Amino acid sequence: MSRNFILIIIGLAVVIAIAIASIFGLDTATFNNHWEQAIPNQEIPEGLTSLSSKECGSCHKDHYDEWNTSTHSMAWKDLQFQAEIAKESSPYMCINCHIPLANQQEYLITGLEDGDIYKPIKEKNPLFDSELQQEGINCASCHVRNGAVLSVTVSNRAPHKSVQDKTHLTEQLCIACHNAVAVVTPELVCTFETGDEWMAGPFAETKNCKTCHMPSIDRPIAEEYPVRKSRMHYFMGSGIPKLDSLKPERLDGLHYEFAGIKRSYKATDSVVLKTEVINKFAGHKVPTGDPERFIITKLSVFNTANGELIAVDSFRIGEHWEWYPVAKKIADNNLNPGESRFYQIAALLPVGYYNFELKAYKYRTTAAHIKYNKLGDSYPSHIQFYEKTIPFKVE
Ligand code: HEC
Ligand code: HEC
Ligand code: HEC
Ligand code: HEC
Ligand code: HEC
Structure with a gap:
């Protein structure tokens, strides 16, 4: 906290x-x-x-x-x-x-x-x-x-x-x-x-x-x-460990949909890669509880031939607080049960083969906060809970 x-x-x-x-x-x-x-x-x-x-x-x-x-x-x-x-x-x-x-x-x-x-x-x-x-x-x-x-x-x-x-x-x-x-x-x-x-x-x-x-x-x-x-008595939740050696069980609340991604685009198209994230399985907001928790969804496009990163963007779900002089919630885009959100990344791509990649991370707290509290380099701040790669081509 x-x-x-x-x-x-x-x-x-x-x-x-x-x-x-x-x-x-x-x-x-x-x-x-x-x-x-x-x-x-x-x-x-x-x-x-x-x-x-x-x-x-x-x-x-x-x-x-x-x-x-x-x-x-x-x-x-x-x-x-x-x-x-x-x-x-x-x-x-x-x-x-x-x-x-x-x-x-x-x-x-x-x-x-x-x-x-x-x-x-x-x-x-x-x-x-x-x-x-x-x-x-x-x-x-x-x-x-x-x-x-x-x-x-x-x-x-x-x-x-x-x-x-x-x-x-x-x-x-x-x-x-x-x-x-x-x-x-x-x-x-x-x-x-x-x-x-x-x-x-x-x-x-x-x-x-x-x-x-x-x-x-x-x-x-x-x-x-x-x-x-x-x-069962795992009380499984975020799955973010408190110690590197502890492996708490995780429940998945979020579901990612990829209906907005085609396998093939025309070179004349502006390629828009769209994904939907839904809070499908949690009985409350995601994240919930501690206001410091947040989720990062990272979208990237790579050139398959040489592995070159062509485009990247990150999206955050969580709260923002100001603590001084008076604690105040500035923003909150936590996902309600059943709520969904669309993310997209757009690029102009020459003819070729590409990979669209999504990686999702859940954070307990920031690296800066861990450092501020002197919790040590091995104190875990987050886990990666999801990864998906979809190949596509531009012709
Ligand atoms: C955070 C609260 C909590 C903690 C901590 C907890 N329990 Fe439970 N326990 C429960 C609840 C709630 C139930 C289930 C009640 C029901 O049947 O709906 C339960 C049920 C049980 C049962 C009955 C059989 C079963 O599995 O449902 C046993 C035995 C039990 N617990 C043992 C333990 C032991 C041993 C520990 C410590 C290692 C422990 N509990 C820790 C809340 C807790
Ligand atoms: C010496 C062995 C032993 C210890 C120690 C023990 N239990 Fe039990 N417990 C049992 C047995 C045996 C049962 C009954 C199993 C059955 O009938 O299926 C039981 C039953 C239970 C039940 C279900 C209620 C019932 O009576 O049927 C709960 C809840 C429970 N124990 C919790 C605990 C908790 C919490 C502790 C520690 C504070 C604990 N037990 C310590 C052996 C033990
Ligand atoms: C006595 C207070 C207390 C009770 C009762 C309690 N919890 Fe907790 N729970 C906590 C605290 C405190 C933590 C966080 C511990 C920490 O982060 O070090 C926690 C953590 C959790 C987490 C893990 C969060 C994560 O992802 O790290 C889950 C899930 C959870 N509790 C579910 C439950 C459920 C379900 C029950 C009822 C059966 C319950 N708790 C009862 C105080 C409680
Ligand atoms: C419909 C199933 C469901 C119900 C009901 C539910 N939860 Fe959860 N809960 C989840 C899932 C799934 C997650 C994991 C969210 C994630 O990280 O994707 C979760 C995560 C958590 C966490 C970890 C917080 C976080 O954001 O990492 C806590 C604490 C928790 N739940 C407590 C509770 C308590 C207390 C209740 C009852 C008031 C409850 N949950 C009811 C499914 C449920
Ligand atoms: C009403 C019960 C309650 C009280 C009082 C409470 N906590 Fe907690 N604390 C929790 C619960 C529940 C969690 C787990 C929240 C979650 O995972 O969603 C937690 C988690 C935490 C965590 C771990 C946060 C993380 O990122 O995992 C810290 C640190 C913490 N509390 C510190 C404190 C401090 C400091 C105080 C007093 C100012 C305090 N708590 C008072 C219930 C409480």
Whole structure:
């Protein structure tokens, strides 16, 4: 997220809280959004010895291996996150969606001095567990509440206390973290609207976050247990790794069409090579979430005989923000679900053989931002997710 990560729901809430606190002369503010506070310290469910994903993974190996490739498992360790929270401009609540259980946090926050989000009142957390902290959004973050493992279905075969809960493990769990609009300070704004985008879009009635990001599969959920209904835990998304060595699974949202490209043109034609990009598969905008994400589609024309680059152009999908003095969105051409856009490249070409080439890249952030935050040369900024070459001739 940008260094100016700005938090908006709180915006109002905090402003109101501060106003109330000052009216009544209170020195602590009330918390209005779930992410202003950690999930309270959780007890280890009966039958287990720890809340760690590692322990869950000793029996739920597939779930563990899948989760381990996901960015959820990197939500704390990510170098960019570490660089951002080290900054004075980052308030205490940044960690509540990244290491959501109090057990993962060194301090308990009991209030705010003068209602100031930069002056949290801290107490040492006796149940702080640094191993859990490293795991970011771990199994227990989503599954453990009130001394039990929550599940949509319960087999009564688990060696741990399991409780059936049909309301907790729904898309609302995802939206709680993936939808937050808040102005924390003039330069610090948070805009994740994935939940709102999904609700406003064509998939709201048919597919939810789990349908696409946790596809169904029938399998045993622990070794030597019978096959049952399960969901994959890759939480696959952009597929942009946080570490060179980590290979998160990717979902493709965009589809490219090439109906506007002929195999043969006349030398007297002005050659116009046209392509259409459609947000066909994502249940929300592409990109979504972090305003720093963007997509580059690069169109090129090469002479087949000698490989010479004859024409090239790039097109960007994403947001533009100005952070100083006040955070402000300048532009946003993110693609809505179902929305499409046309790109073209034109050239006057002599008789010969050519290749039209399209390459598409998804960026998490810019190289400049990586450098600014001193994340190192090997920190991955983007992936190439698509490539297509179409030969044509001019006669
Ligand atoms: C010692 C092995 C073991 C450990 C450790 C373990 N589980 Fe389980 N778990 C099982 C078994 C066995 C089942 C039942 C399998 C079946 O009936 O298909 C189960 C079932 C479940 C279910 C489905 C609900 C149910 O009871 O049928 C969930 C969800 C679950 N475990 C999550 C977790 C989480 C989260 C952790 C870590 C906090 C964890 N488990 C740790 C063995 C384990
Ligand atoms: C406790 C807060 C929290 C919950 C609950 C949560 N997420 Fe996330 N999610 C995050 C954070 C934080 C990241 C980014 C971690 C990072 O970049 O280091 C993330 C990353 C992701 C990504 C990967 C984005 C990418 O391409 O890099 C996907 C996909 C995703 N979450 C889907 C889901 C789904 C589906 C659910 C519900 C089943 C869910 N999340 C529940 C906080 C949460
Ligand atoms: C971001 C939230 C989230 C995290 C993190 C998470 N789970 Fe889940 N888990 C879910 C949801 C949602 C379901 C599916 C509920 C349903 O059936 O619709 C689920 C279902 C399960 C089930 C029931 C069987 C199945 O596969 O559907 C097991 C077992 C399970 N999870 C184990 C784990 C383990 C082990 C980890 C850690 C390695 C983990 N989960 C991490 C959200 C999460
Ligand atoms: C119809 C399927 C579908 C639904 C429903 C859906 N997503 Fe996605 N999501 C995708 C696809 C496909 C992508 C990959 C976009 C791309 O990079 O092309 C994606 C990407 C993401 C990302 C990565 C952001 C980025 O731009 O790289 C996050 C985070 C995410 N989804 C969260 C959610 C949450 C939370 C929900 C529920 C509110 C949800 N998604 C609902 C299909 C879906
Ligand atoms: C409401 C929950 C929430 C809070 C609070 C929150 N984050 Fe996040 N953060 C997320 C989610 C969700 C993602 C993943 C977004 C996506 O992939 O679309 C994320 C991703 C990130 C990333 C990775 C961005 C990338 O390009 O992959 C960084 C860095 C980050 N957050 C920093 C912060 C900082 C700093 C704060 C406090 C100012 C903060 N976060 C507070 C939910 C939150």
